[in-house]
Amino acid sequence: MGAQLPGIVLTLNAGSSSLKYALFGPLQNKTGRIARGETEGVSGNYDAMLGDVLAWTEQHLGGAALTAVGHRIVHGGDFIQPLLLNNATVAALAALAPLAPLHQPHNLAAVTALAKLRPGLPQVGCFDTAFHHSMDDTARRFGLPRALEASDIRRYGFHGLSYEYIAGRLREIAPAQAGGRIIVAHLGSGASLCALKDGRSVDTTMSFTPLDGLVMATRCGALDPGVLLYLMQARGMDAAELQDLLYAKSGLLGVSGISGDMRQLLASRDVKAAEAIELFVYRAAREIGALSASLGGLDGVVFTGGIGENSADVRAAIVARMGWLGLTLDAAANGTGAIRISADSSRVWAWAIPTDEEAVIARHTLALAG
Numbered sequence: 001m002g003a004q005l006p007g008i009v010l011t012l013n014a015g016s017s018s019l020k021y022a023l024f025g026p027l028q029n030k031t032g033r034i035a036r037g038e039t040e041g042v043s044g045n046y047d048a049m050l051g052d053v054l055a056w057t058e059q060h061l062g063g064a065a066l067t068a069v070g071h072r073i074v075h076g077g078d079f080i081q082p083l084l085l086n087n088a089t090v091a092a093l094a095a096l097a098p099l100a101p102l103h104q105p106h107n108l109a110a111v112t113a114l115a116k117l118r119p120g121l122p123q124v125g126c127f128d129t130a131f132h133h134s135m136d137d138t139a140r141r142f143g144l145p146r147a148l149e150a151s152d153i154r155r156y157g158f159h160g161l162s163y164e165y166i167a168g169r170l171r172e173i174a175p176a177q178a179g180g181r182i183i184v185a186h187l188g189s190g191a192s193l194c195a196l197k198d199g200r201s202v203d204t205t206m207s208f209t210p211l212d213g214l215v216m217a218t219r220c221g222a223l224d225p226g227v228l229l230y231l232m233q234a235r236g237m238d239a240a241e242l243q244d245l246l247y248a249k250s251g252l253l254g255v256s257g258i259s260g261d262m263r264q265l266l267a268s269r270d271v272k273a274a275e276a277i278e279l280f281v282y283r284a285a286r287e288i289g290a291l292s293a294s295l296g297g298l299d300g301v302v303f304t305g306g307i308g309e310n311s312a313d314v315r316a317a318i319v320a321r322m323g324w325l326g327l328t329l330d331a332a333a334n335g336t337g338a339i340r341i342s343a344d345s346s347r348v349w350a351w352a353i354p355t356d357e358e359a360v361i362a363r364h365t366l367a368l369a370g
Helices: 046-061 087-094 104-117 130-134 146-150 160-173 225-233 239-248 251-256 262-267 271-295 305-310 312-320 331-335 357-369
Strands: 008-014 018-027 030-040 066-073 123-127 181-187 191-197 200-204 300-304 349-352
Touching: 008 046, 008 104, 008 357, 018 046, 018 357, 030 046, 030 357, 046 104, 066 104, 066 357, 087 104, 104 123, 123 160, 123 357, 130 160, 130 200, 160 181, 160 191, 160 200, 160 300, 160 357, 181 271, 181 305, 191 271, 200 271, 225 239, 251 262, 251 271, 262 271, 262 312, 271 312, 300 305, 300 312, 305 312, 312 331
Parallel strands: 008 066, 066 123, 181 300, 300 349
Antiparallel strands: 008 018, 018 030, 181 191, 191 200
């Protein structure tokens, strides 16, 4: 690379325990990943951490200038497109922190720290919620008084950057099927499903916060709100205790008592580990059925995310519950890392496709500030 290359962008995904970063620029007439890295054990000192990341960036620029930085921001509220970040937009996004307490404060702390380190460098926010703004009002509405809906209490959906990537990737590898009725299963430590019709979100399992929907690593997923009332009234739990319970002590970890890591549970012989996996599979299959109703049928399923991409056993267990929908797995393909994993005779297609949220962030950042 030389200094003449334009459009070099850095992407940042600041989480509660790690900072992931990647550098993108022109490679062979298209935007490609130049390098990537990750820092574990995030302690909140983003000034020092991002100073190290900027030094790492300089090592990979080869004399070219950094054009902009793109951030994954989990909750975008009413923002439906990526946008340049400034004091006003950051303040608006900070007000959404109670809706994504594990993610939003860290996402924005990285923005603030970078603004101090490089005040003239454009920063772009890319939102996990934006992709789901194509859902209609019925799919976004809770059964609550309209005054609450007017104050922005509604279903937003998350993992949108991943779903946006998968929708585009599906058009590349299976264009004849990509416009159909597709359910994407983003299964990782955070897990959700999205129903796509013609590549657009029509329904999803996460809603007002990333707590809803599927059982996750340490989050319970969909829960009768009466449980929360009971825990408050009969057990005396306050908001902080409930937040810790729902975000950090439930899900696979809570049910198994062993771990929230699916890999450890699959390797365990403890019956509680098996029960946690079975609950994860059951809830995923049940919600696939529900989203099939939202779509009016089902043409294909895509598995992605850390578990969805890498665990043939979990994919097989979910598909085993989907025979009534017409999905039959090709066991050999599923076990060998193939992209298409459905049998030739299957009426419903199935794929296992790695996601790439960083590439989506880079593309939007280049379009807006490149």
